[in-house]
Amino acid sequence: MKKVLNGKNDNGTGRGSIEKCIGGNDSEKNQEVEGMKVLVLLGSRNPEGQTATAARAMLDGVREAGGDGELVFLPDLNLERCRQCGNTGYGTCKSDGKCVIEDDFAAVVEKLKKADAAVFATPVYFYDLSESMRSFLDRLRRLTRNENGKKGIAGKKVVSVCVAGGGGGGAPTCSAIFERIFTYLEFDLVDTIPVRRQNLVMKKSALKETGRLLAAGTL
Numbered sequence: 199m200k201k202v203l204n205g206k207n208d209n210g211t212g213r214g215s216i217e218k219c220i221g222g223n224d225s226e227k228n229q230e231v232e233g234m235k236v237l238v239l240l241g242s243r244n245p246e247g248q249t250a251t252a253a254r255a256m257l258d259g260v261r262e263a264g265g266d267g268e269l270v271f272l273p274d275l276n277l278e279r280c281r282q283c284g285n286t287g288y289g290t291c292k293s294d295g296k297c298v299i300e301d302d303f304a305a306v307v308e309k310l311k312k313a314d315a316a317v318f319a320t321p322v323y324f325y326d327l328s329e330s331m332r333s334f335l336d337r338l339r340r341l342t343r344n345e346n347g348k349k350g351i352a353g354k355k356v357v358s359v360c361v362a363g364g365g366g367g368g369a370p371t372c373s374a375i376f377e378r379i380f381t382y383l384e385f386d387l388v389d390t391i392p393v394r395r396q397n398l399v400m401k402k403s404a405l406k407e408t409g410r411l412l413a414a415g416t417l
Contacts, residue, residue: 201409202251204304206232218324218376220263228268229376232296232332233260233263233264233413234260234266234267234314234315234412234413234414234415235258235266235268235311235312235314235318236260236262236265236266236267236268236269236313236314236315236316236317236391236409237258237267237268237270237310237313237314237315237317238253238257238267238269238270238315238316238317238319239270239272239274239306239310239316239317239318239319239331239334240267240269240270240271240272240319240320241273241318241319241320241321241327241328241330241331241332241334242271242273242319242320242321242328242331242361243271243273243274243330244372245271245299247321247394248361248363248395248398249320249359249364250269250321250357250360250403251402252361252391252393252398252401253269253297253319253334253359254320255343255401255402255403255405255406256270256317256319256357256359256405256406256408256409256412257269257409258406259405259406259408259409259410259411259412260363260409260412260413261406262406262409262410262413262415263409263411263412263413263414264413264414265409265414267409267415268309268313269292270306270309271340272306272328272330272331272334273330275301275302275306276301276302276328277301277302277303277306277333277334278299278301278303278333279314279333279336279337280333280337280340281297281298281299283377287340288340288343289339289340291337291341291343291345291346291347292343292346292388294344294346295342295345295346295347295348295349295357296346297337297340297341297348299337300386303334303337303400306334307338307341310350310351310354310363311349311350311351312350313340313354314355315355315356315357315410315412315413316354316355316356316357317355317356317357317358317359317412318331318335318356318357318358318359318376319358319359319361319363320359320360320372320376321362321363322359322360322362322363322368322371323368324367324368325368325371325372326371326372326375327360327372327375329375330348330371335379335383338351338383339379339382339383342383344384344386347407348384351383351384352383352384352385353385353386354385354386355385355386355388355411355417356385356386356387356388356413357379357387357388357389357390357391357408357412357417358364358373358377358380358389358390359390359391359393359405360372360373360376360390360391360392360394360412361393361394361398362392362393362394362395362399363394363395364395364396365394366394366397366415367394369392369393370392371393372390373391373399376390377390388411388412388417389408389417391404391405391408393405400401
């Protein structure tokens with residue numbers, strides 16, 4: 199899997215291009231299968247962590263059903279926070295369906311629009327989404343206030359996964375936050391899976407089955 203090591207690109211700048219932060223090899227294994235394409239966006243930068251473990255369990259199920267999966271680690275991308283442009287705070291996002299910030303956001307959104315379904319997986323911090331996931335969704339919400347920005351987003355099937363370390367009590371609250379944001383985006387939320395470190399091993403089978411059902415089109 200391609201990934202920027204230690205949060206740095208080949209030039210050591212600390213900013214990874216989107217090409218280097220996407221798990222391209224995950225899709226190459228199933229090039230011969232024209233199945234459902236599932237994009238997995240992770241709010242974690244650790245490719246060996248609990249959130250990545252949960253996401254890969256989901257992808258195992260996607261592949262088992264003949265689907266095609268791709269991982270994107272948001273913290274390793276160049277993604278700025280929303281600038282709240284103009285007097286209204288919406289700027290060209292609302293008027294044109296385009297964000298003025300020139301970073302990796304547009305490329306991730308394009309991948310999201312082209313995918314048949316998406317999984318949003320985040321570690322839980324302070325009973326909430328990770329900062330990278332929150333920043334991405336904040337900008338996506340503004341973009342979809344325009345009909346052009348909404349195309350390829352509204353109605354898309356999505357699954358949310360919240361992985362809580364520590365005591366693990368924040369996963370349900372985090373899941374509710376995802377649900378509220380997805381309502382604004384007009385996503386079709388077909389499942390939400392709260393996970394805590396104490397039950398991650400047990401939940402892997404449920405994650406895999408959810409991925410399989412998602413790719414099979416039965417969710």
